[in-house]
Amino acid sequence: MPQLLSMVQSTTITPFMAIVTSGFIAILMMIPSDFNQLVNYFSFASWLVYGATALGVITLRITDKDAIRPIKIPIPIPCIVVLSSVYLIAAPIINNPSVEFIYVIIFLILGIVMYFPVVRFKYQPRFMDSVTVFFQLLFDVAPPKGANEDERKE
Template sequence: MLESPAVAVLFANKLFGPFAFCMPLFVACSTIGSANGVIFTSSRLFYVGAREGQMPWVLTMINKNTRTPIPAVIVMGLLSLAYLILSKNVYSLINYIQITYWLAIGAAIAALFYLRKKMPDAPRPIKVPLVWPAIFMCGCAALVVIPIMAAPKDTAIGLMIMLSAVPVYLIFIAWKNKPKFVENLSTSFTVVVQKLFMVVDDSKEE
């Protein structure tokens, strides 16, 4: 079993016999369902970030009928495809994702310590001793450092994909005094997206 590339298929061959072909189908359905959920939930992070002024304004757009943030969903799907295309195999894909995921989680935990110090009297419905976040943060650090040591090339690619957001932020968010042609290009792109996906700006009242 340790030498098998697909343990579930080996298990199905032993247990189900001629019906073992069902196992890859079940795995595929589970994978598609998981990817669907991740794309639709993670795209909301882009949507909320855009509403807070931290991402391009076009990501605040939602479909006027379904109330779905279609531009944010498409961006999330394109990023997922980028990871898939750049990966040589599933292990490389895991390395790409792992470092960016645990860096983000670690940053969120670090923010907890910062807010505890800067806003000690802020109302908190749930408040846990800081020892537990500290232990969890050590685990996050280990899950970041170990892939860097084991697969530096894969983790570097994952970091490059993550850092590709920096020029987007600098151009579309931090750069306030843009030349006129950049403003016109951004406006034209936003109008095309609105017409193509039938989306409107959710941050404005109707």
């Protein structure tokens, strides 16, 4: 995603831009609904990601048996997480079906679609450099120490 979101504030060394962006998105999400709905939809999306992660662990355990794993957990644990996440995803939709769940799913799909050009293929629009410089000067943010070392290795 934009390099600007990984920058830290120069005096407090905190991820200022990421915090401001998260707060801005949360405020936008609060406009059409109340806090309880926001928690419900966030929980829905979170359990979708948790379930996909646990399913990935199970899939890798089956398809790549010989891989070196620094942490190896018993296979029933990710199975329980997958089953729990399926329940916690399906229960709100069954109990109280609403169009907002479709918005959450569309938002997640949009994130997956944006992943490929922006992260995988490292596409960056031309105007992003000037936007980054503007916000760096406005909020006194800079890349964290060591960030450029990784770029030099590539």
